[in-house]
Amino acid sequence: MNESSPPICDYEGSGYRTDFWENQGRDYEDLVERVALHRLLPEGGRRVAHLGAGFGRMTNELSGFEQVIVLDYSRTMLREAQARLGANGRYVYVAADIYHLPLADGSCDAAVMERVIHHMADVPAALRQIRAILAPGAPFILEYASKRNLKAILRYVLRRQSWNPFDLQPVEFVPLNFDFHPAYMARCLREAGFRTERRLAVSYFRLALLKRALPVQTLVTLDRWLQPTGQIAPFSPSVFTRNIAVGDTPPAALNGPLFKCPHCGTPLLQDGETVACPHEHGRWACRDGIYDFKEPLSS
Numbered sequence: 225m226n227e228s229s230p231p232i233c234d235y236e237g238s239g240y241r242t243d244f245w246e247n248q249g250r251d252y253e254d255l256v257e258r259v260a261l262h263r264l265l266p267e268g269g270r271r272v273a274h275l276g277a278g279f280g281r282m283t284n285e286l287s288g289f290e291q292v293i294v295l296d297y298s299r300t301m302l303r304e305a306q307a308r309l310g311a312n313g314r315y316v317y318v319a320a321d322i323y324h325l326p327l328a329d330g331s332c333d334a335a336v337m338e339r340v341i342h343h344m345a346d347v348p349a350a351l352r353q354i355r356a357i358l359a360p361g362a363p364f365i366l367e368y369a370s371k372r373n374l375k376a377i378l379r380y381v382l383r384r385q386s387w388n389p390f391d392l393q394p395v396e397f398v399p400l401n402f403d404f405h406p407a408y409m410a411r412c413l414r415e416a417g418f419r420t421e422r423r424l425a426v427s428y429f430r431l432a433l434l435k436r437a438l439p440v441q442t443l444v445t446l447d448r449w450l451q452p453t454g455q456i457a458p459f460s461p462s463v464f465t466r467n468i469a470v471g472d473t474p475p476a477a478l479n480g481p482l483f484k485c486p487h488c489g490t491p492l493l494q495d496g497e498t499v500a501c502p503h504e505h506g507r508w509a510c511r512d513g514i515y516d517f518k519e520p521l522s523s
């Protein structure tokens with residue numbers, strides 16, 4: 225969007241759904257993430273933002289909300305989400321960058337983001353954007369990949385891995401793929417204006433050997449028992465957190481316009497199939513049910 229913007233892990237045209245999830249032996253991971261999300265989500269609400277929703281794998285878990293913003297940077301992922309979830313008015317599909325969210329300040333009463341922040345080089349910038357779109361008191365359910373997990377600790381002790389899982393700094397193990405220390409993430413959340421009130425340790429049994437040896441339901445039951453231990457000591461590869469937006473800014477704006485200009489923050493004006501900044505920073509199209517903020521229209 226501008227020269228100083230952090231790099232984006234681009235999923236445009238990727239086979240994430242078929243290559244990573246469908247029939248790829250990850251039923252255990254998928255199921256325990258749903259268990260964790262259910263534990264942390266409120267019963268329902270007005271408007272939830274599902275950020276980096278991808279092809280909408282978990283979006284159906286947000287059924288308690290009147291409106292669901294399905295937001296992702298990849299248009300092809302959003303097309304797949306549309307095909308999966310349907311094009312009814314409850315879902316609003318938005319192609320946009322989390323570093324430049326076009327959602328109005330205080331316009332959501334919950335947000336969910338799983339398996340996304342591990343692609344973000346500038347965590348504080350992303351969290352500030354997310355805090356801004358939430359009404360005060362709104363929960364933000366965040367999943368992140370933890371570097372301080374049992375497998376990484378063992379590998380480090382056995383000298384099979386060079387990076388230290390106890391070091392607070394994120395580790396970029398392949399370009400734009402980061403693992404985070406729980407204490408680092410806790411600090412970033414606090415500094416962005418969130419109070420973390422729950423933390424779950426998820427996916428302890430993410431090992432091919434175990435998944436082959438035990439039925440998936442057994443692993444899910446064991447994971448369900450272990451998840452609450454994350455409140456005190458998460459040593460799992462995945463951590464789910466519930467964070468409350470603190471402070472009284474931005475104002476609650478659940479009834480106001482949904483979109484703001486990603487450049488100046490002014491509410492956008494709807495004009496047929498486009499939305500426009502009154503200060504002429506751009507116009508953006510809604511094409512086949514997807515609001516596209518990746519690029520403004522040329523005139």
Ligand SMILES: C[S@@+](CC[C@H](N)C(=O)[O-])C[C@H]1O[C@@H](n2cnc3c(N)ncnc32)[C@H](O)[C@@H]1O
Pocket residue numbers: 232233234235236240275276277278279280281282295296297298301320321322323337338339340343
């Ligand atoms: C690993 S996939 C996870 C998708 C989904 N959350 C799930 O768990 O199935 C990561 C997603 O984050 C999206 N993403 C990465 N960086 C983004 C950014 N800066 N803004 C918006 N979406 C982003 C990608 O397009 C991709 O769909």
Ligand SMILES: [Zn+2]
Pocket residue numbers: 485486487488489490501502503504505506
């Ligand atoms: Zn503007």
